[in-house]
Amino acid sequence: MTQPRPGGVPPRLFNPRSIAIVGASADPLKLSHRPLEYLRHGGYAGEIFVVNARADEVAGLRSYARMADLPAVPDVAFLVVPGAQALQAATECAKLGVGSAVVASTGFAEAGEEGAARQLALTALTREWGIRFVGPNTNGLYATHQRLSLGYNAAHAQVLAEGPVSIVSHSGALFSTLSARMNTGGVGLSKFVAVGNEADLDMLDFFEYLVNDPQTQVILLVLEALRDGTRFLDIAARAQAAGKPVAVLKLGMTQAGAASTNAHSSRLAGSARAYRALLDAAGVAQVSSVEALVAFARLVQSQPPGWQPRGLGLGVLTASGGGGTLIADAAVAQGLEVAALSDAATQALTRIKGSPGLLNPLDVTSVGGTPSSGATAALLAGDGPVDAVVAFLHTLPSAVGRETFARAIGDARRGSGKPHLVIAPGTLPAEQAALLASQDVPVFTDSASAMEALAAFMKAARSRRSRGPADPEVNLSALPAGAAGQARALNEIAAMRLFTEVGIRCVARAIVADAAAAKAFAAQCGTPIVLKGVVDGIEHKSDVGLVQLHLDTPDKVAQAFERIGRAMAGLPVPGHVCAQQMMRGELELIVGVVHEAPLGRFLLMGLGGRYAEAIDDVQLLRMPVSRDEMRAFVLKGTVGRVVTAARSPRASTLEDLVDVLERLQTLTANLGPTLQAMEINPLLIGDAAPVALDALIVLTTEGDHP
Template identity: 30%
Template sequence: MAARLGRVHSSIENGNLLSAVPRAIDGRQHVSFDRLFHPRGVAIIGASSDLTRIGGHPIKAMQNAGYKGGIFLVNPKYQEMHGLKCYPDAQSIGQQCDLAIIAVPAPAVANAIRDCGRAGISHAVVLTAGFRETGAEGRQLEAELKRAVRESGVRMVGPNCQGMLSLEARVWAAFGSVADETDFRPGNVSCAFQSGGFGYAIVNLAEAQGLGFRYCVSSGNETDIDTPELLAAFLDDVGTTAIFTYLEGTPNARRLLDVGRKSLETGKPVMIWKAATTDAGIKAAASHTANMTGSYDLYRAALRQSGLIEVDDVEPIVDIAKLFAQGRSPNGNSVGVLSISGGSGIVYADAAVRGGMTLPPFSEQTLVALRKIVPSFGSPENPADVTASFFNDMSLFTSALEIVLADPRLDQLSILLASISGSSAQRAAEAIAAVANRTDKPLHVAWSGRHAKSPEAIKAFSAAGVPFITTPVRLARAAAVLARFAADRRRLLPRRAPQVRLPADLELPAAAASLSETESKAVLRAFDVPIAREVLLSLGADATAAAAGLRPPFAVKIVSRDIPHKTEAGGVKLGVAKEGLGAAVRSVIDSALKAKPGAKIDGVLVAEMAQGIEVLIGVINDESFGPTIALALGGVLTEVLHDVTYRIAPFDLDTAREMIAELRGARLFDGYRGKPAADKEALAQT
């Protein structure tokens, strides 16, 4: 088994593997955010007489939005402003109030939170900036604020945020340009973002493209309520059907795995826009909210592993949310396409296949039926081009739709309408709407006609719940996400990460920064990971005698915790023959001592060089994610091409197999794929 796997390199980076307390667990979990999003009264602490100031915006916004509960202004300097009574503090309100919007200067925020606690206000949104994002003094204020939150029991959004919206409840607890946009239509998309200005720009643009929102939360510094907790709350909310987040990073990134599982369980997509994915972005994020941005490689691994959907601009968010709003799930990766222009079908096919979908040939029955009606300058094959001539006889168009919908090979159906408008658009939309109700397959439209010129078409599509997306490429990409999410549900939901128990006889130095090779191997052995046979020579031992039981050629390596990079130190000789062993042992010791004078040498390892493919398995204890496994092929593939794949540990055998398949060099495993997976599985530890 070891021989087939090839050599297993082990590396344990970034701290002691076993001291890794998963920080994921210490965050408070939301019990219910019902009072946050549906407060029976709203206090505005730091209310301003000037409506253009940060303490004035929410007053105007709450009034304009038509909030039905009580609005209680808190400002000790006034008796009344903007036609509302003013209270000296929250405790004086004396009426039912569940949410405080706090806009007092930073040094006063902690006291305002304590005031809320005493007043029985369970939630607060802190708009004020000037905390950890501004330096040492701000960090101190933030620590004090954190204490106030813990001690008062008040759950807090912010500080340094632009506020939150709860559209149905008409709560506009926000400042800035969004405070002026109280005509957003309510809908079923909820979102959280770590940049208020940018997040609300996304919301604004998505709303203009047809999305309706339910809850929008600018989470700011996340001193209390953070992104994973908000996402979990959205998933629990029955009124939410799709979720997105703009995320720079979170110290509790491992909780995203739970969010992903819940997303798959509930069937609600969670789209994650991971920002700060390049050095330039990370640098910018550091001076923005001082969020810990983490490794993009690991975030991508975590998303892939848990069914979360990565997005990178506003358009995909809009398109994916629209397709999911239809509430239909495809049974497989195939898609059938009917277009009225050949080019649309081609670019759709290109994008669909890149997204992981297939365009299978239509069934013979479908083809025979389509051939009878599609003109000779069109094409009856998937993607079919029925040509715009069909608009001369809409019964042909309806027939084509019915024929393709009946094809059992197809899991979804895309109809590409180019930019028709007016009565053509209306008749096409009505024909599509009519058949849409006779199937439970996802059925969607690419259409770039001008809405203003085709109000009847919009009406027909909307009434039938048929999503329409601007371009064939965007539709194909979104349909591919729909297919992938459905596949992830089938594939990932049955999986359970194995329970990990620490072998009783494993002893390791408690606080070592890195383990020596023998120590690493001891860990691996404790978890039954096969490794090449070997002997550890103490200094001065007779190498040839000690290695008599091993089969040459040998790998000869220095063993010293002081020398983590053995190769660079000249501490490794590979392919050593029996007769050269003694010289090789002396050479690695000499080189090692030369490279690091005074290093404590534990000995020299002589190991059989296993046949097969060299595989590198690294165990990383990541700041954000905790224990994580990296898999790479050894040699040139790792060094030159960075052919590496990651998964957050622990995980199961299927996940390990997927890691292997993902390597660009996976073809090297030809013939004995699966075996290495078994070994990696043993490594899937915490």
């Protein structure tokens, strides 16, 4: 009997009382033998069943020919049989009543049409029988607190240290790299799962599970693509409310990386810009390497209780002028600030040695040397503009000096309640590193990943903003008659009508039936004018001769009308000629809304005009958002720097642009799920309010809503 698909990760998946290894080989050299070996080596205390029709015994355990022969129903089955046999094995598990199955087998959606059909059949088993699947095409999961190592990755062969950090990954192979880095960095693991092809349970299911898991305090995601951007935002908000920091390593952020992702998995990498905007909206940390991902977790673990940064200001402490410069440069490159010390702190530091003009980065050799490092470190860390402290260390010549400096850093951390970390590219003597570790001061040897992690850590800690309202329901009352449900791009005349209805200023325009009407329009609004051929389906009009500019005499207007007529005569779709006032301004922008399935809708803004694609200076902002968030969005990019410059022709341009973005969001709400995209290009910026010179709106059919 068909049952409704259950929700959530089954509690017994990470804490099973019994496990069946289906397809476990008796040959210890074979890959299919490893899950059983690793499970036992890891200290799993529950009951283990082996299912292998070709063996009576595997590694000292009785082997059963079929799932139905087992003496009890296991909580979890691990399927390590060939892909062609995996569906049958999964079906046996489902009919027996197994709660969860980890399908390690390959040969599913990543392997072409036949594999995709096999994966659909696997998903159907969940709907029919209620069994939950991890994978297929996964190398398993790990839960340290439960002594559960269920997989065949090299990391599954190790007994990993317990800790508060859990990982959900679209890459199973990276588990070995992650676990090794965590081990050397003193970061303990709680849970790991490689989600594989996500035939059933997906990354968001496990993300949600970890938010509610008391053994997880830090969540790391190695992400290729998401199925639901809105759900991701909801779960991230709950993680934030629960005090569980989240960091994301997004794979496929370049064209080459996306191609690689698509080549080895069943997922599409999607738009890098959209993912950055979505992760920004979620307030999660974003890093670009395994090293930075693990460094982020270590920083979270060492975070003093109750710390909340007021800004992004760093105090830099060093015994080397060059080291301070390196950290300062790296901080600025990561969007952090080298804090300007207060007058009080500067004066207090000056009194230590009497040297005026002390600045941050602070070289202790200029403030009394190592013997004074305790007072120096305390003054730096305690200063108001400093939110965190980075110490750049090299090996000092004396053991006493090394100990003094290490204790100074630890004491400053405790006294200030602010995070401290040490960057030591040349490593440190073991006793100094151990002393710092005992004071919960992490030491990193890779400057780049440490600074990237620190920036992600501090920005995420400051990103305590609440989300806007949920995506609004469709309001078709604002649509002009006949617009709803049209599976086509509205031409600029129809699009500008909609923009005008929500208060966006549009250029004066009219459809002209002949040259005489075009001349009359020019006489009415003044020259020069522009004539355009408006043809459904053609977005880049100038490429096919449908745009005529600088028409400042009646003869030029008439000749241009004839040229456009000839250009349209060669097109398969009839069109109209539109006359509009020709306007000049200081700046041309592109603004609009794009739908990035399945991440949601995003506001778009950047430098525009006919070279918008070549310039490629575009930002995205995940909707819905507040007016304050829109203003910050404009200010952080090139457009913001230009319109707020001293020579900007109009002081109110920033607020004018925010008005336009607000109205685009309103129109998006009015159009509801029929909207696929909208664009104003160019939006002209000058000494008056911004004006739309060209526009496009794309609607989907009612049966194909985004």
